[in-house]
Amino acid sequence: MNLKINETYHGFKLVDEKHIEESNSTGRLFRHEKTGARLYYLSNEDDNKVFSITFKTPPADSTGLPHILEHSVLCGSRKYPVKEPFVELIKGSLNTFLNAMTFPDKTMYPVASKNDKDFENLMDVYLDAVFYPRIYDHKEIFLQEGWHYHIEDKDDEITYNGVVYNEMKGAFSNPEDVLGRKVQETLFPDTPYGKESGGDPDEIPNLKYEDFIEFHKKYYHPSNSFIYLYGDGDVLAHLKYLDESYLSDFDHMEIDSKISVQEPFEGQKEFAFNYPVGESEDLKEKTFLSLNYVTDRCTDGELHLALDILTHILTDAQSSPLNKALLDAQIGQDVGGYYDGSILQPVFSVVVKNSDEDKKDKFKAVVKETLEKLVRDGLEEEVVEGAINITEFKLREADHGSYPKGLIFGIEIMESWLHDQDPSIHLKYQGYIDKMKREAKNGYFERLIQEYFLDNPHSSLVVLKPEKALAIKRDEEVKNHLEDVKKSLDEKTLDKLVEETNWLIDIQNAPDKKEDVDKIPVLPVSAIKKEHEKVPLEVRNHKKAEILYHQLETNGINYMDMYFDVSHVSKEDVPYLSLLTRYLGEAGTKSYDYVKLNNAIEIHTGGIDFDLDIYGNVDDPDDFNPKFSVKSRALETKTKETFDLIEEMALFTRFDEKQRLKEVVQSIKSKMEMDFMTVGHKVVSGRVMSYLSDTGQYVEYMAGLEFYKFISQLFKDFEQKWEDAMDKLKQLARLILDVNGMTVSITGGDEGYSRFADCLSSFYEKLSDVPKEKADLTFNKGPLNEGIATPGKVMYVGKAYNIKKLGFDYSGAMQVVKLIMSTDYLWNKVRVQGGAYGAFFSIGRNGSLFMGSYRDPNLSATLNVFDKAHEYLRSFEGSEGDMNKYIIGTMSGVDTPMTPGMKGSYSTGNYFRKVTDEMIQKEREEILSCNIKDVKAAADMIKAAMDKNYLCVLGDEGKIKSEKEIFGTIINIFE
Template identity: 50%
Template sequence: MQLEVNQIYHGFTLLEEKEIKELNGIGRLFHHEKSGAQLYHIENEDDNKVFSISFRTPPQDSTGVPHILEHSVLCGSRKFPTKEPFVELAKGSLNTFLNAMTFPDKTMYPIASKNDKDFLNLMDVYLDAVLYPNIYKKPEILKQEGWHYEIEDPQDEITYKGVVYNEMKGAFSSPESVLFRKVQEALFPDSPYGVESGGDPEVIPELTQEQFLAFHKNYYHPSNSYIYLYGNGDIVKHLQFINEEYLKDFDKIQVDSEIPLQKPFEQPKELTIDYPISRGEREEDKTFLSLSFVVGNSTDAELYLAFEILNYLLLQSNSAPLKRALIDAQLGKEVIGSYDGSILQPIFNIVIKNSNESMKEKFKQVVFETLEKLVKEGIDKKLIEAAININEFHLREAEEAGYPKGLMYGIEIMDSWLYGKKPSMHLEYEENLNKIKKALQNDYFEKIIEKYLLNNAHSALLVVKPKKGLLEEKEREVQKKLVKYKAQLSKEEIEQLINETKKLREMQTTPDSKENLNSIPLLSLEDIDTEPEELPLIETKERDIDLLIHPLFTNSIAYVHMYFDLSSIPENLLPYASLLSQVLGKIDTEQYSYEDLSNEINIHTGGIQYGLQAFGENGTDDQYYPKFIVNSKALVDKIPKLHSLINEMVTKTKFEEDKRLKEIIQETVSRLERRILSQGHAVVANRLYSYFSPIGNYLERLQGIDYYQFLCGLESDFEGKKSEIKENLAKVAQLIFNKNQLLISLTTDEKDVENFTKHLPTLINNLSNKENKAVQYSFALSPKNEGFMTSSEIQYVGKGYNFKKLGYSYHGSLQVLKTIVSLDYLWNTIRVRGGAYGAFFNIGRDGNMFLGSYRDPNLIESLQAYDGTAEYLKNFSTDEREMRKYIIGTVSRLDTPLTNAMKGEVATARYIRHIFHEDIRKEREEVLGTTDQDIRDAFKLVGDVMKENYLCVLGNENKISANKEVFKELVDLFK
């Protein structure tokens, strides 16, 4: 589209237009003359269009007002007065992304859609939400989303409730969250970065309605906004809409939202902080040590990119010298490096996990001695080349699972635009990347290390150590505070709180009026493609190997996935197959040391990863196809090297070095602990499935709590088990890497397929050709109903079973049921009224069904809510419009956009599971034909599943202990 600089388009002056070759697009910067709004547009051929409106929102305290406001503006507005337009859009739009995000200094409201009409609808709802929210009319919104005093009877104790309050209690249950929050607090005592924009649970209850509204008035004005549009949409039409519907009604004002620079320190800081652990945990090896540095400004684009690369070079790869030195010094079990360039003054973090306070001085010594040595002796140029190459590969690929490409660009532009610089600064990386590549001939990175790390006093050393009883101490303090508060209230004031609780409950339980619901724009079913996308797949054989080809445009990248059948692994060796996936590529081979191997992978490929998966047969969980998967990608001209490296790792790895094996086991245990704390809902779902599902039980042994406990056993008695570990790893490798058990999936341009097949021998030679017999597993399935106890302040509560085992069959309408139960019943019951951060309902064609909660303050109440699902469905009734909404939302979920690389993976998974295009089409037809009677008819299915009473909970040890009658076994998860 041709536009002219300095011309006005619907109130927007085009200030700048330039080609951004890295994105294959045009970047345009606009200024809205009347309102003062800024708008940046990226035009390219991507049909997954993105819109966002963001505001600079520096917090003054840790009450979490930016975060609570992010939730609250999406709870009804001038044009869309439903209680939660966000949920209505999730139920019934074709969005490909719908969310809101709070950062330390900004709040973003992004949406995405491929459908033009839907895109405008979403934009309309979001603009109205941020500029005209109902928060001024309904004080209950702050109470629901932020916090409130909860009391229903004068004799009851007062408690705190609120979605963000519970979300942040969950976030602060993770020691990593505590650490990184305290790092910012230590480094920026005089800046908004020194307080918690998400909210500190101890401070959130200090937020008043007046402060809450004042924050919106101060910062949510177009003059303080950053509007972003991306994709192949009609920019002039979109500018017209934004101007006529919204911006023309605002006059430019001065908004004081500048982020002040923190004055550099004259001396580094040191801080010691406690975090809670459960009564059953030991305190030894549970401390976190971190060194953090403030490194320049994010508006220095070259330094910003250089530190992304330096972080990888020093701390991320298997050959990273600082990571290696810290592990060799036996300071802890895992090294974490991070660079946060999303704030004005970026932070570079070096973290040791599972250490001890006594290691503090040695930690500091090893870090600085290693960095000094690198500066003095120089960094290995091959290491630098590897770090630059892997970062360049990912810059060019520009893909992030679950996020539209345009959204990732939209987040990245804020790292300069928010601070008064050009939005395109970090998108146009080519020139700076070429400058950084000079590090291959000079001491570029050595000088950066010297200036920003060795000679930088603006740093902090933190010790975050475990303390038993801290959680109980905090809970007692909160209880004491609330008892004291209640004691000073008059009878009338207590009655007022009871009335406020009642009023909030009434608002939450009163359904939206039909008129309000109808205010949310809705597509017609005619706007939906009745035919699902057919994923390309050509089935062939090359050199007796089954090969699936997915001919798709990949910008000269070959995505090569090898699927090795795992059926020959004996039951007692299954966890070793999973451990093998952690070990490969991180340990020496015949030709390479693991450091050299890491460099070779990063120089010549886009990455080689290993994993395990079990693919359930279409329509059942009893039959499944377990696979060991080698995921790899490289530029097409690097295929021979890619094949050579994979072959070296899968056939010539040496399982001999005790020290290295122990390090990998310790690191894997540490990462699993992190996953358990941050993704407890997924951990609970996997564990629950293992009670009744053969495939669930299989996967639990490879990925779940069973596997975590297996690794803990290896770690605690490594000396006694090291011979067995090495022997079993070699044994499973020999059983797995076999030509007769191999399926290869290739996604690349059709013209490049021949280049792959020509070099196939390099990939498959040396693989075993032995005929291995499949093993028949006989897993003992039973309702264990465990309560896994941790120091977390919240719960993850799960319940479910397999409906096919009860005689029911799968139908596409169950996907609409999933939408309705998740976004209507569970959202209102578990999240809105219960105060949990999230709730889920999953149901699959294999029959497995799961209801779960995320960061949930409750336990019994959530289980009761799950049991109430059947009654809700039995009485379910809605009109044609609402039913259409649920159907559209379901189709949106089924049609989640896939990159071409992902299309190859999905097509392969369907192939293995024997799910054909006809099955997908049939399911879609059933979704589109779903009626409210189908939903009512499902009440018996759901009710019968709940009556089986299979449940699992992970969470607070006191809460679980207090409800021990629910469980068959209580387990201290962390020792």
């Protein structure tokens, strides 16, 4: 398509056009002449189209106004006056992404879909939401999503409730989140970055509805908007739609949303803050230390990428210079480096976890001495080469997991575009990479260290210390404050507050009008392909090894995954086997010390990972197949080097490096402790599943709470146990690398396969060939029904059972039930009415059924919701249109776009689980034919599962102990 600079198309003037070679795209920058709205269209052949509209939303305080507004505008609009159009879209669209995001300086509303009509529908719902939300005449939206005084009877205590309020209570229970907040607060006291855009729970109740409305009036206007489109869509058609349907209704408005720059400090500043820990926890080695440096501007593309690479060089692995120096000096148990380039003045931080306050001076000294030495002596060439190469590989691969790459590009362009600079700055990276390769030997990165770290006075040292009873103290302060609020109310005002609470509950319980729900656009089921997409799979053999070949276009990359059967490893050794996967690649080998090993991996590959994977039998929840895996990705031309490195680590790792083992154990322990606070729903899911099956038990000893207990004990008694642990790891390494039961998955083209086959023969000959008997992998099981107490102020609640153990069969219709439960019943009962941030229902082909909540203020109330789920399904009614909507939404999850590497892994997993194409097609047909009878039939299944009463809860220690009668046992996970 030929468009001309300075010409106007449907109200949009084309300001600039560039070819973006790195993504094979054409980037066109437009300006809407009537309103001043900015639009960037990244055109290419990707059919996974992305749209987003972003507003610059600098917060004036920490009440969380931008975050609450992000939630609220998606609660109904002019054209779509239902309570939850966002949820209706989840139910009835083929979206590949649907969400909204609050950043420290902007709010983004992105959607994605591969279906043209669906894409247009998603755009329309989101545009109507942001420009014409129902918030102006429906105050209940603010009360529900933000905060409100909750009191259902005048004799009750007053409490706070609200979705964002509870979400941020959870976030502020995590010390890493608190630390990140305090870093920005201390570095930018005079700018919006010094405020919490997500909301501080102590400040959220200060937000007034009137200020909430004014914020929308000021910032949610086309003149303050940044519109982004990506993919193979019709550029002119989209411009015409945007102008005629929305933008032409507005006039230009002057909006002061400029982000101010923080004046640099004259010298480093030091701050200390506290975070809550449990009453029984030891305070020793629980402090976080963070050194933070403000760099230049995020609008400098070269500097932005260079500092990202420099962060990788200095701190990305335990072998990195800063990490190694700090670990060697025993400053703390884990070290991490972070570069936040998403804000106007980017920040580099080096953080030590599990330290003590009295080590802060030594911490500063070690960082300073290490950086000075690196500038004086120069960075190792191999370290720099590896960091640049691995960064370039990842940029070219453009694999972002569940996020469409078009969305990632959309987030990246905002880092410059938001501040009125060229949106393509961060997309055109190759020139920067080439320059760094040329200049690296001439002190390029050393100069950055000198200028932005050593000579930079705009920095802070933040000390985050543990404090017992802090959570209890804060709870008491809130409780006393609310008691005072209640005492201050006269009888009439108290009655009015009770009335408002129950009014809100009534609104939340009331269904939307059918005619309003029908206004949400829904695709016909005919838009879905009847046949599932088959991933190419050819089973080949190499002596005793089995080869799974997935012939796919991978842009010259080989994805090589090796799997070794470990069913002969005893259950007592499973934790050691899991530890082995973390130790390999982090220790030295016969030919490399661990620093040079990491360099070699980054120079020659896109990454080599060791893991322990479990593949369950879909027909028997107690039958599973554990595999020790080695997963690699590299350019086809680097296949030999990749095999050489795998061989070096798999066969010649050193098992005598005491300090390396200690550092690995420390790091595992630290990361798992963070997981308990941030992804508690996953911990709960794994734990309750372990009550049910040998598979679940194995996973617990491999990666769950039992593994954490093992790691904690090993760390505690390290001096007495490290040699025995090393011996065990060495024995296991020799035991598991065997050709018997070996499977290799290769995803790529024929040229890549040919190179792979040549290398495999040599590697194969070095492996053991001794058949082994399977171990007894049966465990003691049963409903422990644990309450896992933490200092967190929210709950993660879960109940589960396996339907096949109850005599029920799995069918694809269960996936439709999953969507109905998650987006209707649980969403309304647990999130909307209960105030939790999230709730979900899952069921797998193997029969495992789970209901859970995320950042939930409730415990028994949520369990009660789970127990009554069957009643909802038993009385479920819906029209043919409703069922079509649920089927469409279900298929959106089934047909999630995958990269070539993901397709290979998916196919391999199905092969191990004995899931055939016929089974996948049958499930698809069962989804497409699902009806109300199928949904209602699930009621008995869910009731039977919930009646087994297998439950687990993680979170607020006080809440768990106050409802102790629910649990079989209560445990504190932190010492």
